[in-house]
Amino acid sequence: MPKAIETHNLTRAFGDFIAVNDVNLTVDYSEIFGFIGPNGAGKTTLIRMLCGLLTPTAGSGKVNGFDITSQPEKIKRTIGYMSQRFSLYRDLTGRQNLVFYGSVYGLSSKELRARIDEVTSELDLGGFIDRLTGSLPIGWRQRLALAAAILHRPQIVFLDEPTAGVDPAYRRTFWELLYELADKGTTLLVTTHYMDEAEFCKRICIMHQGRTIAMGPPRELIEKHGETDLEATFIKLIATSNRTG
Amino acid sequence: MRSIWALVRKEFIQVFRDPVMLRLIFVAPLIQLFILGYAVNFDVKLIPTALYDFDHSQLSRELARAFSIGEYFVVEKPMLPLQRIEDGFRRDRYRVALVIPEDFSSKIESGEQSAVGFWVDGTNANSAGIAIGYAGNIIQGFNESHLPLEVPVEMRQKVLYNPEGKTIYFMVPGIVATLLTTITVMLTSMAIVREREAGTLEQVMVSPISTQAFILGKTIPFAILGFAEISVALALGTVWFKIPFVGSKALLYGLAMIYLLTTLGVGLFISTLCRTQQQAMFFGWFFTLFAILTSGFVTPIENMPRIVQHITLANPLRYFMKIVRGIMMKGAGATDLYPEIIAMIIFGIIIFTSASLTFTKRL
Numbered sequence: 027m028p029k030a031i032e033t034h035n036l037t038r039a040f041g042d043f044i045a046v047n048d049v050n051l052t053v054d055y056s057e058i059f060g061f062i063g064p065n066g067a068g069k070t071t072l073i074r075m076l077c078g079l080l081t082p083t084a085g086s087g088k089v090n091g092f093d094i095t096s097q098p099e100k101i102k103r104t105i106g107y108m109s110q111r112f113s114l115y116r117d118l119t120g121r122q123n124l125v126f127y128g129s130v131y132g133l134s135s136k137e138l139r140a141r142i143d144e145v146t147s148e149l150d151l152g153g154f155i156d157r158l159t160g161s162l163p164i165g166w167r168q169r170l171a172l173a174a175a176i177l178h179r180p181q182i183v184f185l186d187e188p189t190a191g192v193d194p195a196y197r198r199t200f201w202e203l204l205y206e207l208a209d210k211g212t213t214l215l216v217t218t219h220y221m222d223e224a225e226f227c228k229r230i231c232i233m234h235q236g237r238t239i240a241m242g243p244p245r246e247l248i249e250k251h252g253e254t255d256l257e258a259t260f261i262k263l264i265a266t267s268n269r270t271g
Numbered sequence: 272m273r274s275i276w277a278l279v280r281k282e283f284i285q286v287f288r289d290p291v292m293l294r295l296i297f298v299a300p301l302i303q304l305f306i307l308g309y310a311v312n313f314d315v316k317l318i319p320t321a322l323y324d325f326d327h328s329q330l331s332r333e334l335a336r337a338f339s340i341g342e343y344f345v346v347e348k349p350m351l352p353l354q355r356i357e358d359g360f361r362r363d364r365y366r367v368a369l370v371i372p373e374d375f376s377s378k379i380e381s382g383e384q385s386a387v388g389f390w391v392d393g394t395n396a397n398s399a400g401i402a403i404g405y406a407g408n409i410i411q412g413f414n415e416s417h418l419p420l421e422v423p424v425e426m427r428q429k430v431l432y433n434p435e436g437k438t439i440y441f442m443v444p445g446i447v448a449t450l451l452t453t454i455t456v457m458l459t460s461m462a463i464v465r466e467r468e469a470g471t472l473e474q475v476m477v478s479p480i481s482t483q484a485f486i487l488g489k490t491i492p493f494a495i496l497g498f499a500e501i502s503v504a505l506a507l508g509t510v511w512f513k514i515p516f517v518g519s520k521a522l523l524y525g526l527a528m529i530y531l532l533t534t535l536g537v538g539l540f541i542s543t544l545c546r547t548q549q550q551a552m553f554f555g556w557f558f559t560l561f562a563i564l565t566s567g568f569v570t571p572i573e574n575m576p577r578i579v580q581h582i583t584l585a586n587p588l589r590y591f592m593k594i595v596r597g598i599m600m601k602g603a604g605a606t607d608l609y610p611e612i613i614a615m616i617i618f619g620i621i622i623f624t625s626a627s628l629t630f631t632k633r634l
Contacts, residue, residue: 077477079632098632099479107477111470117288118281129277130478174474 028091030055030182030213031076035085038071045071047236048085053215053229055181058208060227061217062260067233069217070110073184076215077107090181103131106175106183110190110217112167116160120151120170123159124177131178138177145173149203165196172203182213189223201226221257232263239267274480278488282462286496296458296496297503300450304504307446308512311569313438315401316342319365321349321356323388328376330417334387337413338369343405356390366392367402379417432517432600440515443508444599445568448592450504451497451527452534452562457555458493459538464551467542476632486627490535497531498524517602526594526612532619533587539626562588587618 031053038046046068053059061069074080076089078098087094092101114123121142128138146152149169154162159170168188175183185204189197201223208214216227224230225244232240232247240247240263244256253259286292320338324331339346344367351359359365370388378385389406393399415425433440466472475485508514537558545551565572565579566588572580583589590611597603597611605612 079473079477102477102479107474109470109473113470113474115281115285115471116469117285122281122284126277126281127474127478130274130475130480132273132479134273
């Protein structure tokens with residue numbers, strides 16, 4: 027069965043610093059896959075390589091069957107990306123942003139209108155889509171950013187800390203939207219700091235200092251390490267990894 | 272194609288939503304045109320002139336009148352005696368003094384040669400030289416009208432293209448060329464770096480938009496703004512300052528289009544080098560200052576030291592400056608300007624392609 031994502035010994039160095047070190051992973055279609063790890067663990071670098079924004083120093087990877095080193099432009103057609111930093115134009119309205127990003131993905135104006143109507147109702151953007159993006163509260167902005175990332179119906183969506191700085195109640199709403207997307211068959215790769223969010227994922231990968239130190243369904247990981255919750259498991263794993271160096 | 276159009280449209284929405292940007296693009300150049308148009312003036316006119324006439328004769332008055340006719344000298348009775356003539360210069364009461372000695376008319380009437388004193392404030396060597404030139408012409412005219420003799424050589428001068436010697440005729444085309452340079456280099460580099468700073472560039476790069484489409488989408492809006500800008504400047508120049516536009520407007524715009532390849536390429540190049548808008552601003556400023564100073568905009572290239580003259584050959588604005596002045600003032604055509612046109616094409620192609628090649632969609 028084809029995999030959404032496969033990597034083999036994927037490595038990326040910036041000078042002497044190895045941001046991503048020898049990562050092997052596979053992600054199935056329509057699963058929600060989580061990357062967790064402390065700041066600087068290499069999550070963002072890994073995602074950027076998978077999206078074709080950075081070239082690997084060593085190793086290889088495939089996204090949607092396309093090679094990340096030689097076919098990044100083919101990958102870009104089939105993925106959506108929501109970066110860690112809010113990346114819509116603050117001086118445009120939500121709709122102008124969506125029109126812009128949709129056109130960049132080659133949607134015709136007719137498709138674009140239809141898709142904007144669809145995502146507006148799916149993500150409930152109606153109340154603020156015509157307001158200047160810069161003036162919106164952060165939770166609403168994140169929903170708009172998600173809308174921009176899924177407008178062209180990508181098969182795989184990468185979300186880099188999509189809920190950073192969003193209040194807890196709102197994070198829940200956001201994750202409900204992600205579940206709906208996954209139900210409709212979209213593969214989601216999410217990085218997060220929040221352990222409760224990690225538990226929403228079907229499988230997670232814990233990263234530390236560029237390496238993957240554990241991978242599997244959250245429940246299994248907890249049981250395997252004899253803990254009661256993910257947070258304790260996470261702390262234990264990081265500590266063990268620090269000891270063994 | 273669709274994505275180019277989307278970028279162009281987005282860029283225009285952003286420009287027109289930002290009042291500071293709008294002012295920067297449209298008001299600043301107008302101010303520049305007015306200030307430079309009026310302030311940078313090498314015309315030497317209405318020179319305050321002190322007249323020391325110790326002769327008080329018909330002839331001396333005639334000479335004085337010859338000076339006061341025309342708009343070059345304003346002849347006044349001096350406030351200070353001749354012994355203190357320098358005080359007048361130091362206090363800027365006058366820049367020129369004409370001293371007619373007592374024996375001025377008697378010598379001439381007895382067939383002898385007479386002399387008059389002509390003092391000039393040499394602080395500004397340029398205008399001093401021009402004043403001396405004017406005075407020489409006046410004296411020559413006076414001689415011709417008072418001597419029955421034929422003068423051996425008479426010079427018949429013909430000043431082409433700007434017979435009144437108006438600085439502004441020379442300045443406005445120069446301003447048009449520098450405006451187009453500044454605005455397109457600055458706006459292009461800032462627009463891309465701003466997106467890099469804001470994080471939107473990452474979002475665009477993760478889309479399937481091609482590098483070529485991105486570059487075109489990012490440069491076309493500023494090319495259009497550049498054209499709007501020079502059109503405003505030209506309209507103002509011809510309507511307000513009444514500057515004659517002798518040559519072909521179509522040729523000027525066509526060549527401006529070629530020149531834009533260079534400036535947009537430079538802007539693009541700066542944006543690949545810089546991470547922040549401050550850096551981009553600095554580089555843009557450095558480039559435009561260098562380009563303007565060595566373009567012959569104010570100082571003629573021939574006046575520069577030989578080594579600097581060689582350096583100016585590497586300045587694309589130098590060629591465009593000559594083209595704009597040539598077309599506007601002299602009515603030069605493509606065949607008259609072909610060395611400049613070829614230089615500009617070469618610059619444009621090299622700079623724009625190498626800038627485009629350096630620009631990648633990777634972070």
